[in-house]
Amino acid sequence: MASRPFAASASHVVRAPGRVNLIGEHIDYCGLPVFPMALRQSLRFAFHPRSDREARLVNRDPRFAPCAFAVNGSIPPAPVGDWGNYARAAAQALAQRFPDLRGVDALVESDLPIAAGLSSSSALLVAVALAIMHANGVSVPSLELMELLGKGERYVGTAGGGMDQAIILGARAGCASRIDFHPLRLTPTAVPADWQFIVAWSLVHAEKSGAAQQAYNERTRQCDEARRRVAARLGRREDISYSDLLAAAPVEELLEVAGERTTLSGVLARRFRHVVTEGTRVPQAQAAMAAGDFAAFGQLLDASHQSLRDDYDVSHPELDRLVELAREAGAEGARLTGAGFGGSIVALCRVERAPEVVAALRERFYAPRGAADDVGRHVFMAEPSAGAEVIRA
Numbered sequence: 538m539a540s541r542p543f544a545a546s547a548s549h550v551v552r553a554p555g556r557v558n559l560i561g562e563h564i565d566y567c568g569l570p571v572f573p574m575a576l577r578q579s580l581r582f583a584f585h586p587r588s589d590r591e592a593r594l595v596n597r598d599p600r601f602a603p604c605a606f607a608v609n610g611s612i613p614p615a616p617v618g619d620w621g622n623y624a625r626a627a628a629q630a631l632a633q634r635f636p637d638l639r640g641v642d643a644l645v646e647s648d649l650p651i652a653a654g655l656s657s658s659s660a661l662l663v664a665v666a667l668a669i670m671h672a673n674g675v676s677v678p679s680l681e682l683m684e685l686l687g688k689g690e691r692y693v694g695t696a697g698g699g700m701d702q703a704i705i706l707g708a709r710a711g712c713a714s715r716i717d718f719h720p721l722r723l724t725p726t727a728v729p730a731d732w733q734f735i736v737a738w739s740l741v742h743a744e745k746s747g748a749a750q751q752a753y754n755e756r757t758r759q760c761d762e763a764r765r766r767v768a769a770r771l772g773r774r775e776d777i778s779y780s781d782l783l784a785a786a787p788v789e790e791l792l793e794v795a796g797e798r799t800t801l802s803g804v805l806a807r808r809f810r811h812v813v814t815e816g817t818r819v820p821q822a823q824a825a826m827a828a829g830d831f832a833a834f835g836q837l838l839d840a841s842h843q844s845l846r847d848d849y850d851v852s853h854p855e856l857d858r859l860v861e862l863a864r865e866a867g868a869e870g871a872r873l874t875g876a877g878f879g880g881s882i883v884a885l886c887r888v889e890r891a892p893e894v895v896a897a898l899r900e901r902f903y904a905p906r907g908a909a910d911d912v913g914r915h916v917f918m919a920e921p922s923a924g925a926e927v928i929r930a
């Protein structure tokens with residue numbers, strides 16, 4: 538008997554958005570606040586419950602082969618880089634909390650660019666978790682679920698912070714959200730109607746399950762080491778957090794101590810400087826948005842990019858070029874967004890100025906690289922959107 542097309546038999550669909558981080562880059566794993574928003578672009582996960590433990594996922598994108606595994610508390614991973622590991626990560630995290638979960642059959646489709654620094658992988662992880670919970674009639678309070686999935690994603694080998702899972706689950710339409718950690722808290726701020734954030738892809742894939750993973754994890758270790766050494770030099774407890782360090786001493790004093798050769802090597806001092814300066818930019822950016830202070834927000838974006846490029850070494854010449862061109866075309870500020878090493882930039886301009894900025898990027902960045910015809914896919918207006926939800930198919 539011919540089986541019905543899957544989309545027709547799915548009972549529910551999870552919509553899980555991507556995200557663009559406006560500011561607060563590479564500091565979520567240091568426990569410092571970040572300021573992202575969710576995008577309209579999203580992953581859709583059509584599913585129906587199975588009666589056994591199997592999870593079977595088919596992706597409409599032919600680059601991703603079907604994936605199947607049994608939902609339990611210890612799921613063997615597929616080889617590094619396999620997309621299905623994000624699904625396994627979600628299933629394992631939930632199964633460790635709820636025994637005897639049934640699986641789902643699912644069809645995945647997405648209009649989120651892959652490896653572009655916009656969290657397509659965390660969107661999949663969140664979608665799988667919401668689908669499995671729905672299929673089993675179980676729930677986890679929202680903040681707890683964000684934390685559970687933030688830790689759960691480490692299954693794939695990246696020592697990530699919790700920003701992506703938190704914003705994908707907790708975003709509010711029309712707003713960016715400041716996310717604080719320990720304890721986790723989301724504070725939405727309305728994006729002013731005449732501000733336009735533009736996202737532009739550098740054409741360089743930033744595969745965080747590939748080469749960039751090592752570089753990413755190395756940054757997390759360096760931040761930890763720098764924090765411990767500065768704490769020791771200040772006579773503080775070794776396990777003091779970055780937020781407590783920032784509350785204990787003015788940034789200038791922290792930077793002075795970190796800059797002493799006996800405290801930190803050159804590289805660690807630069808990593809430390811990025812973390813503490815970025816940590817102070819986030820509340821300033823949130824206040825600037827709340828006050829509608831466009832120029833101040835733009836300056837903070839520029840300062841963040843410089844710090845990520847010069848102190849944190851996570852930029853790429855193509856990201857730097859895009860930032861430069863966006864600024865020359867009239868953007869008020871621009872920076873790389875997400876983990877870097879490729880991926881995308883985010884630029885801020887007035888709504889009416891956006892077409893000019895896009896036209897300039899097309900002519901000066903994409904055309905010389907033979908990608909002018911695809912500008913519609915590579916550049917888009919970021920619309921602050923709501924978090925993930927389960928809807929009836």
Ligand code: NG1
Pocket residue numbers: 558561562563564565566654655656657659690695696697698699700701745874875876877
């Ligand atoms: P992306 O851009 O999705 O690779 C990663 C981390 C975030 C955060 C940013 C840098 C994961 C799932 N995501 O995001 O937690 O550290 O880099 O700010 O590890």
